[in-house]
Amino acid sequence: MRRLKPYMVGYQEFAALYGVEPGMVSQWMSPSRRVLDPATATVVSGVRYWPLGYAVRFGTTTARVRRVDAGVRARLKSEQGDGWEADLDDELPPIVGQQEIIQVFRLPSQASLATAISTGRFPAGDWLLSGSMLWLLDTVLDAVPDLRATARSLPWDVDEDVVAALREGRYEGPGATVLTRGRHAKKGL
Known part of the structure; x- marks a missing residue:
């Protein structure tokens, strides 16, 4: 949907x-x-x-x-x-990228998600911005039944704590902060 x-x-x-x-x-x-x-x-x-x-x-x-x-x-x-x-x-609304999705499903690696995306089993991104795919959190969650139906080994279980944190704007896991690079890295942006 x-x-x-x-x-x-x-x-x-x-x-x-x-x-x-x-x-x-x-x-x-x-x-x-x-x-x-x-x-x-x-x-x-x-x-x-x-x-x-x-x-x-x-x-x-x-x-x-x-x-x-x-x-x-x-x-x-x-x-x-x-x-x-x-x-x-x-x-x-809550927006997620690959790092957050890995946490939502507790995936063992980024490769697991990359395979699902490249084989068309994962829903198409809601945005393609500056070369990166992003999804509405609800787009990802709506795909769970299909992901489970086509899975060979991954259970595609949802970590409800991560979902709640994303919805409430308190997510602090991987991808929640920008890793500053360059000459301003020590000063922090």
Whole structure:
């Protein structure tokens, strides 16, 4: 069952909205610039993603107003299908990537999930953002009967504690934080 989902952007899509290179989004978050507050993003599998509504509004919140490319905005909405435009992280339903899914099912390795995805047994991602697939948590949970029916050895048992943590916004397992790299790693973003 497909649900309406919020329109989202990753680094590449955020940058495209403003006609800059993806690395510029990271620079906007750097401690030396602090134009873009990292707290405005939701973290999924260790990567930041933003609601499209916030990404569009961002350009009006800076000292130097940045204009959104309306064509890119329309293309992103078209690529993501039917949806709605969220503005804040707390408006978002639970979104998961591969790291969270591994925890939901207590899978022995990432390879188990990768095999299910590559063979088409796992549901298609709700988003493909900046090269990464993301799912609504409910999309994943709705697939459990089919996953169990086609499984050879994995039970596809759901860890209800992990699901509850994801739903309540208190998940702290793998993928819940961004691992900072580069010269700002010691300063922390």
